[in-house]
Amino acid sequence: MKNFIFKNPTKIIFGKGSIEKLANEIPKGANVLILYGGGSIKKNGIYEQVKKGLANYEVFEFGGIPANPEYSILLKALDFIKKEKITYLLAVGGGSVIDGTKFLSAAALFKGGDPWKLLSDNIRTEVGMPFGTVLTLPATGSEMNSGAVITRAETKEKLAMGGPGLFPLFSILDPQVVASIPERQLANGLTDAFMHVLEQYMTYPIGALLQDRFAESILQTLVEVAPIIRKDPTNYQAASEFMWSCTMALNGLIQQGVPTDWAVHAIGHELTALFGIDHARTLAIIAPSHYAFNFEDKKEKLAQYAERVWNITQGSIDDKAHAAIKKTVGFFHSLGIDTKLSDYTKAYDGTAEKIVKRFTERGWLGLGEHKNLSPDKVEEIVKMAY
Numbered sequence: 001m002k003n004f005i006f007k008n009p010t011k012i013i014f015g016k017g018s019i020e021k022l023a024n025e026i027p028k029g030a031n032v033l034i035l036y037g038g039g040s041i042k043k044n045g046i047y048e049q050v051k052k053g054l055a056n057y058e059v060f061e062f063g064g065i066p067a068n069p070e071y072s073i074l075l076k077a078l079d080f081i082k083k084e085k086i087t088y089l090l091a092v093g094g095g096s097v098i099d100g101t102k103f104l105s106a107a108a109l110f111k112g113g114d115p116w117k118l119l120s121d122n123i124r125t126e127v128g129m130p131f132g133t134v135l136t137l138p139a140t141g142s143e144m145n146s147g148a149v150i151t152r153a154e155t156k157e158k159l160a161m162g163g164p165g166l167f168p169l170f171s172i173l174d175p176q177v178v179a180s181i182p183e184r185q186l187a188n189g190l191t192d193a194f195m196h197v198l199e200q201y202m203t204y205p206i207g208a209l210l211q212d213r214f215a216e217s218i219l220q221t222l223v224e225v226a227p228i229i230r231k232d233p234t235n236y237q238a239a240s241e242f243m244w245s246c247t248m249a250l251n252g253l254i255q256q257g258v259p260t261d262w263a264v265h266a267i268g269h270e271l272t273a274l275f276g277i278d279h280a281r282t283l284a285i286i287a288p289s290h291y292a293f294n295f296e297d298k299k300e301k302l303a304q305y306a307e308r309v310w311n312i313t314q315g316s317i318d319d320k321a322h323a324a325i326k327k328t329v330g331f332f333h334s335l336g337i338d339t340k341l342s343d344y345t346k347a348y349d350g351t352a353e354k355i356v357k358r359f360t361e362r363g364w365l366g367l368g369e370h371k372n373l374s375p376d377k378v379e380e381i382v383k384m385a386y
């Protein structure tokens, strides 16, 4: 196991009816801005619960943060925060609203000029404006981590930012919110969380037995609850498992002391930026090619995953590892998620070259756990995914 330092300060308030506990978490006298997305919270009763929880506060609202939070819209929220002297942010939504709120938390206190620099120069935020979240969509883990991904439509860019100042102070996880999530987003959430685990697991053995088993248990739980939650999102037991698995998949725990990959996400973000494909679906497109292309480097962990998650016990390491890739694709298909770029767009020609040009310009010359995935290899992986 490698050395590590682990600190996750986010307080999790989990369970039925926990949204009403909001008021216990926000300092009295705070000037609160509630941030939300396209309006789902007004249809499913979450908005009323939040307003009730904040009955004794000065509350402002900013709605309309779109999926893949858009920079130009966030700048409007930033103006509002400054004009109304907001002191506390509350994200009510999925990864997009939470990530948008993280950007605002950083930008509100940023002294370095143009806030886009937070993304283009990947400036770490040590201290941000305090914020909490009410999670409405299990998927990204953003509710318990310090990262955010922001989109800029003008330049078709999607870039990440973060830093220790961007952990939510608290996150409220009431699994009852899952009941209103549309099928497409449920499938996205299951896929994104599954891929978060694989990005931190599908590397090479390093003797971190406990982290491996944490990772495998999250994968097993997602596989087990996926059909239940898809059939009946009001199943509270399954919704609880789904929600907590998504949080645990990317709150920092399983990555401690182990090598991590994240190349699938780096490439996937470009597919969202170029074609608007849902984040989770870009991962399902890239992962199978990535694992096939880097087969020799990853086959031991692929085989371990085949055995422990998919119960494939017959055959050589190579046989099991190949079967693991097939099972993964099968799992995505079982969720209704297509795994080829051509399933999403007819205009895929030239995509690999575009991505490689961007990575080269940004100096991303060695991705993956070995930092050896050079642009020419990325090109091949993307072409294999057409």
Ligand code: NZQ
Pocket (backbone or CB within 6 Å): 036, 037, 038, 039, 040, 041, 044, 065, 066, 067, 068, 069, 093, 094, 095, 096, 097, 099, 136, 137, 138, 139, 140, 141, 142, 145, 147, 148, 149, 177, 178, 180, 181, 182, 185, 188, 189, 192, 250, 265, 279
């Ligand atoms: O906008 P509203 O109307 O609220 O509708 C949303 C949105 O259309 C809807 N929704 C959310 N909760 C709902 C609901 N509909 C009905 N009932 C509910 N309870 O779902 C749609 C998608 O929401 P979004 O927040 O975009 O989805 P998700 O949570 O999958 O977030 C995706 C974003 O997170 C980033 C992605 O790149 C993408 O921009 N990621 C953030 C990460 C992080 N911060 O750690 C890591 C991830 O790898 C990912 O990159």
Ligand code: ZN
Pocket (backbone or CB within 6 Å): 140, 192, 195, 196, 265, 279
């Ligand atoms: Zn993701």
